[in-house]
Amino acid sequence: MNTTLRNESDVSAFLSYRYLPGKLELSERVVKAAHSDPTRGSRVELIERGADALRKTISTIVAECSNDVRHVVPLSGGLDSRNILAAILDNVPRERILGITFGIPGTFDWELGARVARAAGVDHRHIDVRPGEFDWSRERLISSAEDCGWPTKLFRNMDSLKGGFEQHELTENCVYWHGFLGGVVSGGRLPDTESETWERAQNVFVGDNYYFPDLAAPGYDPKEHVADEPALPRDVLNYDEQLDIGLRQRYYIGPDLFGRDEMAMPFHREPFLSFMLNLPREYRVDDPIYPEIGERVAPELYQVPTENTWGLSPDAPKTRVRMRIIRDMIETRVLSVLGWPRPSKHASHFDWNRELRRSDPLQELVEPALVSLKRRNIVPWLSPTEMYREHRAGKGDHGGHIQMLTSLEMIVQASEP
Known part of the structure; x- marks a missing residue:
């Protein structure tokens, strides 16, 4: 396991902050x-x-x-x-x-x-x-x-x-x-x-x-x-x-x-x-x-x-x-109701919630990563694979969480011989 993620507390910090805060350091x-x-x-x-x-x-x-x-x-x-x-x-x-x-x-x-x-x-x-x-x-x-x-x-x-x-x-x-x-x-x-x-x-x-x-x-x-x-x-x-x-x-x-x-x-x-x-x-x-x-x-x-x-x-x-903001909000709502969802105009990345349900390449990357993470038992308080199944079934939007859990698994794999 990555030596900078030393314990459950560090893993919790990484997942919740989206990075591991270290020692306060000013250049x-x-x-x-x-x-x-x-x-x-x-x-x-x-x-x-x-x-x-x-x-x-x-x-x-x-x-x-x-x-x-x-x-x-x-x-x-x-x-x-x-x-x-x-x-x-x-x-x-x-x-x-x-x-x-x-x-x-x-x-x-x-x-x-x-x-x-x-x-x-x-x-x-x-x-x-x-x-x-x-x-x-x-x-x-x-x-x-x-x-x-x-x-x-x-x-x-x-x-x-x-x-x-x-x-x-x-x-x-x-x-x-x-x-x-x-x-x-x-x-x-x-x-x-x-x-x-x-x-x-x-x-x-x-x-x-x-x-x-x-x-x-x-x-x-x-x-x-x-x-x-x-x-x-x-x-x-x-x-x-x-x-x-x-x-x-x-x-x-x-x-x-x-x-x-x-x-x-x-x-x-x-x-x-x-x-x-x-x-x-x-x-x-x-x-x-x-x-x-x-x-x-x-x-x-x-x-x-x-x-x-x-x-x-x-x-x-x-x-x-x-x-302009009001107009865009109305347009986005109407398009969503019609089944033509569009990304937020302020988005800088792809929509994880949407792509996890429709993108084969992303699913092929994420699913085995979450299976591996569950097997490691690094996050026993979470069920990564169940979270993924719920998301795919439309029972919740867990895209941001799944991105972090996938990142965690990749970081752990990077630290392995």
Whole structure:
């Protein structure tokens, strides 16, 4: 069994959090940035300085790359990817840039990622992650678990990235740009009210991250895997951010990224990291300036609709966005009643509930994995095979649970001789 899943408590944490929270760990870059001076100035000044900081950060990373490398930029319906792309365009010829979008047809990411690429004038490829379209094989998942080296949910973007690189012959001389920490430094993951005590921050963290409590063993305390004390004083880095960066980002997102020379993570580099982490809270939470920083860097790409505005332009009035949301909800309900279900426009992955009932390749992967997991008796408080039968029979939607149990079995298999 994987040595990082040492006991029932660790297995419970992995299944319920979707990753195993380890020791609270902040990177040297984050610690240094947190100790930097406060970022001060008027709103207008800060927007301009933020845009300059992002441009300088990305130009520094580009200068570290060889002149003939190909820059692969993931493009979605969000803002981070278009900010990165625009700053790269200031430093790299368009013919050496490739936009790539993971997902499924009919979603905002699928449609808007391609539109961003067209607006930027760069080549673009889609990677369809639906079973049958993508090779979700046992061998690929075990390889991903081995490469990752830490228990996290499988069937994720890094698996898609590897498959896409192979499909499009991009396995050599490429640098892959990743938005790691983008949502954090922008302030998008901060709670509305800052936690004044470590206990309060722990409770907020559990509330946000304890995703599948019914997969944990009876009596499991989710705070058991949340650090007992902070790594830094609150006046250096707020408690909520310490837990998000030091646990969720480190062990859920980070294991796929760190130690890979081909990865470029501009939001984890200077000077942008220090600039954003030390902004006054009002400019990160109450009235964030990050979108305006991005618009200053990428004005032409900000004309492309976004996921957050439901396919409308970023400056669309809130009343219009609400009307679009209501319209889409009605359309989705009607199509479902007619027997033509469609994926959520915000989906970034295939629908596990649906595909487990209709996809032969996914069933052929999952069923033997769950049989093997039951035989190991690692999760005696659960019945993986019965859960699968109930799901197939339409007696419950257990897709997310089955994904985690299948991931657990693949991780265990990866640790075997």
